[in-house]
Amino acid sequence: MDSSPLNCRPSPSVRGMTRYVVHPPGRSRIFLVSFAVLATMGLTGCSTFAEPAPAQEALVVEATPMFASDAEASAAAEAAYRNYIDVSDQIARDGGANPERLEALVSQDLYSQQLEEYGDVLAKGLRATGASTFDSFKLESYDPYSGEIRVYVCIRVSSIRVVSKAGADVTPVERPDDLPLQVTFVRESDTGAHLSISASDVWSGKNFC
Numbered sequence: 001m002d003s004s005p006l007n008c009r010p011s012p013s014v015r016g017m018t019r020y021v022v023h024p025p026g027r028s029r030i031f032l033v034s035f036a037v038l039a040t041m042g043l044t045g046c047s048t049f050a051e052p053a054p055a056q057e058a059l060v061v062e063a064t065p066m067f068a069s070d071a072e073a074s075a076a077a078e079a080a081y082r083n084y085i086d087v088s089d090q091i092a093r094d095g096g097a098n099p100e101r102l103e104a105l106v107s108q109d110l111y112s113q114q115l116e117e118y119g120d121v122l123a124k125g126l127r128a129t130g131a132s133t134f135d136s137f138k139l140e141s142y143d144p145y146s147g148e149i150r151v152y153v154c155i156r157v158s159s160i161r162v163v164s165k166a167g168a169d170v171t172p173v174e175r176p177d178d179l180p181l182q183v184t185f186v187r188e189s190d191t192g193a194h195l196s197i198s199a200s201d202v203w204s205g206k207n208f209c
Contacts, residue, residue, distance in 0.1 A: 065144035066187055074139040077149045077185050080105070080195040085132055085155075092128035092160070096121030107186060107198040125165030132157045136208055140182065147187025149195065154209035155179050178209040 067073040084105045091099055096118035103111050121127075136154040143149075158177035164170045180203040188194035 066147040067142070067144065070139055070142050073142040073144075073149050074137075074151065076195060077139070077151050077183075078137050080185060080197070081134065081137070081151075081153065081183065084197060085134060089128070089131050089160075091118065092121075095125070095127035104188075104194075105196060107196050110198065126170070127163050129161045129163055130159035132160055136180075147195075149185040151183050151185070152203065152208065153181050153183055155181055156209070178207075180205075180207050180209050 067076060084102070087101050087105060091097070091101060099115055099118040102114060106114065133156045134153050135156070136152065138152045140150040140152055141148075156178050157175075160171075161169050162171040182201045182203050183197060184199040185195040186198045188196050
């Protein structure tokens with residue numbers, strides 16, 4: 001059964017001022033909503049007399065689910081997302097300094113790209129004030145064996161302002177205060193239950209914020 005909001009299917013990534021935006025084709029870039037203004041996405045042989053080899057039974061490996069239930073998976077994803085929001089907000093308030101604090105919270109590809117973006121923030125002397133919040137957190141899907149989790153969430157950033165080195169408010173006037181997102185989490189390793197954010201799309205269906 002389709003669990004997406006209003007029974008709509010997720011649409012392709014679109015550009016927008018969001019905490020993270022997926023840019024096509026094939027590459028994801030994370031941008032702090034505060035700093036969205038900075039973003040410009042064999043040989044075989046046989047013998048006549050050889051007897052056929054006995055059929056071998058396929059080896060069946062019973063994998064252990066990452067989480068015991070959808071509810072447990074959703075709770076873990078929500079905790080991981082809250083941790084990401086708290087850490088990224090603090091880095092934004094610090095003007096992009098020490099972005100390595102995010103390394104354990106996002107996939108390696110996204111982390112590498114984010115380092116570049118925070119370097120730009122530092123170079124421009126920008127910083128953020130305030131803190132973002134989120135709500136309407138809803139599980140879309142959970143694969144118990146791969147550990148991939150997809151959720152819907154509304155990010156709210158109305159209290160965040162972007163401040164220049166001179167102390168002027170340079171928050172883009174067109175920045176939306178609330179954005180509906182579809183976020184994907186992946187298992188960090190085959191043996192652990194640590195989740196990392198691997199992608200996030202702006203939901204282009206009916207706004208559920």
